[in-house]
Amino acid sequence: MxxxxxxxxxxxxxxxxxxxxxxxxxxxxxxxxxxxxxxxxxxxxxxxxxxxxxxxxxxxxxxxxxxxxxxxxxxxxxxxxxxxxxxxxxxxxxFTEIDGVTPSLNHKDRLVDFNLRGIDFDHKTSVFPEAYKQTLYYAQHHHEDLLYWLYKNQSQQQRKHLENRLFIVTYAEDGEHWKLKAEISLLKQCIQKYVSTFDASTLEQLQLNNKTIYSDIIWAVK
Incomplete structure (x- = not known):
């Protein structure tokens, strides 16, 4: 943030x-x-x-x-x-309009956007990466693999960090994945569905920078 x-x-x-x-x-x-x-x-x-x-x-x-x-x-x-x-x-x-999600109170903390059921997260919407040499089916069944890829290949500028993050990954059947970032109503449906069934025990626990990072993927596929 x-x-x-x-x-x-x-x-x-x-x-x-x-x-x-x-x-x-x-x-x-x-x-x-x-x-x-x-x-x-x-x-x-x-x-x-x-x-x-x-x-x-x-x-x-x-x-x-x-x-x-x-x-x-x-x-x-x-x-x-x-x-x-x-x-x-x-x-x-x-996210922050959903019950159980609390906005970050420290607006100077760029690493935290909100707290979901007691866990701090930031969020990032990412298109399904062309350079990730796996299929959508594989990625949906191997979240950990794609998450490691996303952390490793993130921007090296101001938004780079290795902390808890929820990724919203967009995938369009026509290959124009980026355009789904404009589909706010679709993203809202996907996020609300994810939060309604959120279970912290199912989060991926990644080992990055000698510490455990909690992360997950919310899919927006159209």
């Missing part, structure tokens, strides 16, 4: 509106063009200010002109960060 997500976690988002805005991103290809870095994160931190797609596009134009950046590179980078951030904020709200 960063200072921006901490601020928005204090607000109540209109999830229907957020979904409608995220879906306006879908016609454009999901391409980064460059690795995520702190430098380019700083260029594009305006994405936290605008849940509106139209407004964030205007901010992209202004930033491109102000810093003399390549328009396509800036668009791809900012659009992806914006899309992932507002989807994540919606997902966090979905």
């Amino acid at each position: 960063n200072r921006f997500s901490a601020f928005y976690s204090l607000l109540s988002l209109d999830l229907v509106y957020i979904e409608s805005q995220l879906k306006q991103r879908l016609p454009y290809p999901y391409q980064w063009g460059k690795k995520q870095t702190d430098k380019w994160d700083n260029y594009t931190n305006f994405i936290y200010d605008f849940p509106s797609w139209e407004a964030v596009v205007e901010a992209m134009k202004a930033t491109t002109e102000a810093y003399g950046l390549n328009k396509r590179e800036l668009f791809n980078y900012a659009a992806n960060r914006w899309f992932n951030f507002w989807s994540a904020m919606a997902v966090e709200q979905i």
Whole structure:
């Protein structure tokens, strides 16, 4: 959790509106063009200010002109960060609106988003990774294997950590896994179903950095 997500976690988002805005991103290809870095994160931190797609596009134009950046590179980078951030904020709200889930009271703690039945977690929505050389069927029956892969191959920037995490993994039959991050109503159904049957004894216990990490996967398949 960063200072921006901490601020928005204090607000109540209109999830229907957020979904409608995220879906306006879908016609454009999901391409980064460059690795995520702190430098380019700083260029594009305006994405936290605008849940509106139209407004964030205007901010992209202004930033491109102000810093003399390549328009396509800036668009791809900012659009992806914006899309992932507002989807994540919606997902966090979905969790914290469920009975038995308590939002993190320490908004400076980027490692904890909420407490679920006495266990602290952060959450991350991840697309089913193309580089993970196994099938969906295999992954659904070998959570531990995919979880180790996800921890090992996570971003090396601000969100990297080795603590308890619940992964929401999206998988689309047409291969456009990333687009399911915009399907907030679908994600809500999947999360609510998971929490309603949550059993801490079934969490995967991973050995990372000489300690035990508790983790699990919530599947969003369409």
